[in-house]
Amino acid sequence: MEKTRYQRGLDIMNEITLTDNKEIGTHMDIVAAFKDLAPDLESYIVEFAFGDIYSREGLTQQQQTMVTIASLVTLGTEPQLELHINVGITIGLTPKEIVGTIVHLIPYTGFPKVLNALKIVKRVFAQRNIKIDDLAMQSN
Amino acid sequence: MEKTRYQRGLDIMNEITLTDNKEIGTHMDIVAAFKDLAPDLESYIVEFAFGDIYSREGLTQQQQTMVTIASLVTLGTEPQLELHINVGITIGLTPKEIVGTIVHLIPYTGFPKVLNALKIVKRVFAQRNIKIDDLAMQSN
Amino acid sequence: MEKTRYQRGLDIMNEITLTDNKEIGTHMDIVAAFKDLAPDLESYIVEFAFGDIYSREGLTQQQQTMVTIASLVTLGTEPQLELHINVGITIGLTPKEIVGTIVHLIPYTGFPKVLNALKIVKRVFAQRNIKIDDLAMQSN
Amino acid sequence: MEKTRYQRGLDIMNEITLTDNKEIGTHMDIVAAFKDLAPDLESYIVEFAFGDIYSREGLTQQQQTMVTIASLVTLGTEPQLELHINVGITIGLTPKEIVGTIVHLIPYTGFPKVLNALKIVKRVFAQRNIKIDDLAMQSN
Amino acid sequence: MEKTRYQRGLDIMNEITLTDNKEIGTHMDIVAAFKDLAPDLESYIVEFAFGDIYSREGLTQQQQTMVTIASLVTLGTEPQLELHINVGITIGLTPKEIVGTIVHLIPYTGFPKVLNALKIVKRVFAQRNIKIDDLAMQSN
Amino acid sequence: MEKTRYQRGLDIMNEITLTDNKEIGTHMDIVAAFKDLAPDLESYIVEFAFGDIYSREGLTQQQQTMVTIASLVTLGTEPQLELHINVGITIGLTPKEIVGTIVHLIPYTGFPKVLNALKIVKRVFAQRNIKIDDLAMQSN
Numbered sequence: 001m002e003k004t005r006y007q008r009g010l011d012i013m014n015e016i017t018l019t020d021n022k023e024i025g026t027h028m029d030i031v032a033a034f035k036d037l038a039p040d041l042e043s044y045i046v047e048f049a050f051g052d053i054y055s056r057e058g059l060t061q062q063q064q065t066m067v068t069i070a071s072l073v074t075l076g077t078e079p080q081l082e083l084h085i086n087v088g089i090t091i092g093l094t095p096k097e098i099v100g101t102i103v104h105l106i107p108y109t110g111f112p113k114v115l116n117a118l119k120i121v122k123r124v125f126a127q128r129n130i131k132i133d134d135l136a137m138q139s140n
Numbered sequence: 141m142e143k144t145r146y147q148r149g150l151d152i153m154n155e156i157t158l159t160d161n162k163e164i165g166t167h168m169d170i171v172a173a174f175k176d177l178a179p180d181l182e183s184y185i186v187e188f189a190f191g192d193i194y195s196r197e198g199l200t201q202q203q204q205t206m207v208t209i210a211s212l213v214t215l216g217t218e219p220q221l222e223l224h225i226n227v228g229i230t231i232g233l234t235p236k237e238i239v240g241t242i243v244h245l246i247p248y249t250g251f252p253k254v255l256n257a258l259k260i261v262k263r264v265f266a267q268r269n270i271k272i273d274d275l276a277m278q279s280n
Numbered sequence: 281m282e283k284t285r286y287q288r289g290l291d292i293m294n295e296i297t298l299t300d301n302k303e304i305g306t307h308m309d310i311v312a313a314f315k316d317l318a319p320d321l322e323s324y325i326v327e328f329a330f331g332d333i334y335s336r337e338g339l340t341q342q343q344q345t346m347v348t349i350a351s352l353v354t355l356g357t358e359p360q361l362e363l364h365i366n367v368g369i370t371i372g373l374t375p376k377e378i379v380g381t382i383v384h385l386i387p388y389t390g391f392p393k394v395l396n397a398l399k400i401v402k403r404v405f406a407q408r409n410i411k412i413d414d415l416a417m418q419s420n
Numbered sequence: 421m422e423k424t425r426y427q428r429g430l431d432i433m434n435e436i437t438l439t440d441n442k443e444i445g446t447h448m449d450i451v452a453a454f455k456d457l458a459p460d461l462e463s464y465i466v467e468f469a470f471g472d473i474y475s476r477e478g479l480t481q482q483q484q485t486m487v488t489i490a491s492l493v494t495l496g497t498e499p500q501l502e503l504h505i506n507v508g509i510t511i512g513l514t515p516k517e518i519v520g521t522i523v524h525l526i527p528y529t530g531f532p533k534v535l536n537a538l539k540i541v542k543r544v545f546a547q548r549n550i551k552i553d554d555l556a557m558q559s560n
Numbered sequence: 561m562e563k564t565r566y567q568r569g570l571d572i573m574n575e576i577t578l579t580d581n582k583e584i585g586t587h588m589d590i591v592a593a594f595k596d597l598a599p600d601l602e603s604y605i606v607e608f609a610f611g612d613i614y615s616r617e618g619l620t621q622q623q624q625t626m627v628t629i630a631s632l633v634t635l636g637t638e639p640q641l642e643l644h645i646n647v648g649i650t651i652g653l654t655p656k657e658i659v660g661t662i663v664h665l666i667p668y669t670g671f672p673k674v675l676n677a678l679k680i681v682k683r684v685f686a687q688r689n690i691k692i693d694d695l696a697m698q699s700n
Numbered sequence: 701m702e703k704t705r706y707q708r709g710l711d712i713m714n715e716i717t718l719t720d721n722k723e724i725g726t727h728m729d730i731v732a733a734f735k736d737l738a739p740d741l742e743s744y745i746v747e748f749a750f751g752d753i754y755s756r757e758g759l760t761q762q763q764q765t766m767v768t769i770a771s772l773v774t775l776g777t778e779p780q781l782e783l784h785i786n787v788g789i790t791i792g793l794t795p796k797e798i799v800g801t802i803v804h805l806i807p808y809t810g811f812p813k814v815l816n817a818l819k820i821v822k823r824v825f826a827q828r829n830i831k832i833d834d835l836a837m838q839s840n
Contacts, residue, residue, distance in 0.1 A: 038519055075214055076496070077496065079532075104207050107670055108670045174678055177685075184748075192740070192743070239317055250529050262317060346487055355528065377483070384479060384487050387810055388488060390808045390809050390810040391604075391605070392637035392640040393635075398594055456832040457799050457825075468608045472603070613803070616800060627767065627804050631808045634770075657763070659758070664759060
């Protein structure tokens, strides 16, 4: 039996956002936070964003997340950038790919957006225990 | 002997932008167009953008181009988007990956930026003889 | 029997965009234009944008369109602005309300975005035979 | 006798921003904060923004505020968004209209700008004692 | 006798935009174009933008125009950029200062906005008979 | 002997950012903060941004900084705006020129971006002991 849009979206959403660390925000936290204000947001996020868009064929989850991060750096919307850098770690982007995605944007968005994004990367890597020293060594 | 920044940048730039079709714009056309106004633009584009940024390790050329396209869709700067959709085709992104990169951004940038980008994709695919029918069939 | 999301969205979409003038673009033209590239766009536009978002209670169609126009002026995405100025006329916003929505944004977006939007209003009003002289007289 | 631009602007400004709650910021607080840095800002805000733009005929105060909120969500300038959500409550927009204005923008600005705006709505509704439960019930 | 805001604004506006070349757009053309749609735009542009803002002490006309061009490049609003590059020439910015203002923004806005702006500079310099060769020689 | 790009960039960077006040951030702090994450950022900032772009002839340091501030106000990237308002003070822009640059942008970016920028000016002027009262007196 085919999954409903809601179930399909929820499965992907959980797969890419859930971690053992309760301090790391998830998309479900957002849905819960706005349940009173706009109860239909749950359907838009779970069914449309994940059940429709993230369920499309054509891009791997790693590609989807690099593309998402690139757009959020360009928009400059920091809470969502933090969330999707976390997603990147959870689905297996390497630290080098996450940093590389952001640094690659300097010629397109300029330094300010990139530097503000790297500050968030630094905070998330600390929270997720990503060892930056290893990364620096790799870069040399 | 190690290549100079200029030579390293020029090699990458040529590799990802040159095609047999003389009607397709390249980064070198841009450099040439502004040689009188700002002769140092050549160094900024060839040496910095390509010799430094595109020469970084960490992302493949396919990943670099998906990330670039995502940022340009979000910025809405159409001439550069056209150029980098062409780059995408030249370096081997599949039509499905190019379209998929752009459609994936609907939840982040909204429909208007995505629809304006898809119009450019359509024009470039026609110019490059990418058969859209095959793509539609793949999507089913 | 409750309508499907698709039927509900299609009904609203047709109600607010169809006119007797074949030269005026509609959302269905967009769906058709991208059927080959991204056949699922139809579902995102008809079912999500119209079947979900435009079907929400709380705002009248007039309010929805004023809010849409305000956002599109701020984004500066001109093809969509043209489309929704047409929607505004079709669903019964007065010329004064359309112009008033845009002029009200000067303190928030600055003059350039507003002036570029008014150019589009002028073109659409001409195409739809909105008599500007009457409007000017009303303003005095 | 006709009011001066200053008096006309001040009257509108006070009408739409003053509340009994001293903790809620007003446009006059902004004017006062920058009196030393740029004393002429008072004239630009009171006389131009309110005496000219908000004094135009054509939109009701409710329409003006919905349009303002839509533009500020799209710009992502949060202090001004907070101020005008407060204005919305003061001039009689219903909670459903305020939330509806913002949620309606998902297809145009994407989720990030909308979610960041709803966080501010939640904070302002709490400060102004808007009961969210009633709103949730209305939405069902 | 002190000038009225209108007269003060009109004098500055004419001083910085009028040229012998009838093909070059002016702010007065904009005012005229929208006289039917929004007759009060004339007052906002002449009295507020020029009579208030451009009349402030503190910046020279050359500084005002460099600052204006920098903001318009960043916004990407091309018709206004064309207008103010023309203003720059009229009030005596050197070609080197105009090009320098735009090229200086590469680290802040990225290449796409800068390249799109330089295309407009090239067109305006041709229209105004600014000899680019001399400029290139100066740069060496 | 001609300076290297690095030395030339470092000299300019130090000249325009170093102050006696250790609490004021510098570009070197940014370079240091990201040394682990992206060690090549140092070269992009010192060699490209300062060694190439800030080393161009054509604009004075005062003009470069006014143009930079104008772009950052328009982008709304606040940490960089704070940094370059500090640069402005260090290289000798008068308080009136800094405030004047920002207030001049009201017609182009709207009030929200300008007011958010002036809040930062106020904080930086306090930190740098710029006496605002003198400024207000000058403005009258």
